[in-house]
Amino acid sequence: MLAAYAARLSPQDPLSALEVGEQPEPAAREHWSTVDVRAASLNHHDLWSLRGVGLRAEQLPMILGTDAAGVTADGREVVLHGVIGATGHGVGPGERRSLPSEHYPGTLAERVAVPTWNLVPKPAELSFAEAACVPTAWLTAYTMLFTAGRAAPGTRVLVQGAGGGVSTAAVLLGAAAGLEVFVTSRDEAKRSRALELGAASAVEPGGRLPAKVDVVLETVGAATWGHSVRSLRPGGTLVVAGATSGDASPAELQRIFFLELTVAGVTMGSKEDLGALLNLLVRTGIRPIVDTELPLARAAEGFARLEAGAQFGKIVLTA
Structure with missing residues (x-):
């Protein structure tokens, strides 16, 4: 599957560590679900990962991304809550919390696997691109x-x-x-x-x-x-x-x-707060501002805009 990933670590030139290409499909795991990613947004966390903050060389290549909205195998439209392990669901009580792309492959891919507990229903009123801006x-x-x-x-x-x-x-x-x-x-x-x-x-x-x-x-x-x-x-x-x-x-x-x-x-927030926030957006009509929407294959353009600080709002990649 196509993915944007850290192929190497470069503290001084993070964009040189980014590659877009084929990566293995998510592995099946008990209590986990695979989601077809329709949209994923970029965060500064992704640039820090390319610099080597929170990643080790032996973990590479690592698919980047903490945010996504997509569709499950049974057709449900979902948003991913990005804190894995905070409750033990899907990983056991002894594992420290992490975000996608830190310990497990991230969301900048055609498909991503996360603990089923981490899936929140996507409101029909929000587009996939808008919903992908919300979790981080x-x-x-x-x-x-x-x-x-x-x-x-x-x-x-x-x-x-x-x-x-x-x-x-x-x-x-x-x-x-x-x-x-x-x-x-x-x-x-x-x-x-x-x-x-x-x-x-x-x-x-x-x-x-x-x-x-x-x-x-x-x-x-x-x-x-x-x-x-x-x-x-x-x-x-x-x-x-x-x-x-x-x-x-x-x-x-x-x-x-x-x-x-x-x-x-503060690091993100709870799954319950994510649900409350999505409901708030529906009730108020407020929508995330999407600065740029690009296909996943053009991820490097989005990363360059993020690093330059040129965006106003979120940069979204669509699969």
Whole structure:
């Protein structure tokens, strides 16, 4: 079957480690299901995998991808919840949790196998491309805002870095929930798009905000960490779900303890939250923004756009 995979590891030039070609079909396993992938979305996790973060040379070749929507052998349209092993379903209670493409082959393929427990019904109202955007970026944004961040109508939220999947999801979800959302971006066009989606304010990275915020959603890391900490009101919450620019240093510990700030980490979210999020999209009419849709054979073009940070929304590959 056709797949996009890490053929080697390249910390400095991740795109050189990517290949698109034939890979073995998923192996049959008890309590697992094979899904015909109709759409899969790209995430920065895929670029980190190509750099060798979380992968070892002996695991190669490894099919990339954590997100997908598709059809099971019995004709059910499904979305994949991407955390494998969190409950023990399909792998046993002793196995640590992982995402597709870390321990088991990922979703950037014509077919993928996952524990049957990880399948969630795809609402008919969402296209396969839209549904494929939800399990990582949108679920992460949902969990950051409403579970870890405990945001409610009127909460002020700063989203670092407009344009990516998590940030566009956070703006749309936040606006729908009555939050006051501020965003940052180096790109004036992306700031304008964020305002069109419902952001209350958009500024350059490190720029002065209209007011201190209750919650910061941080996925950038070193480049924005100091600004994130300084933007919070006393007692505020900094929710971290990534570090695309590298680990933060210094950690601003004096400000964190003096202002009694909370720092919370998020990796995606629960299967139950994924179901609730899909229902929310159906009820509200909110839809993930698809920046680019490409056939799987042209995966390299999508990866190049992701690495360049040129996208606004999600990049989707269709099988």
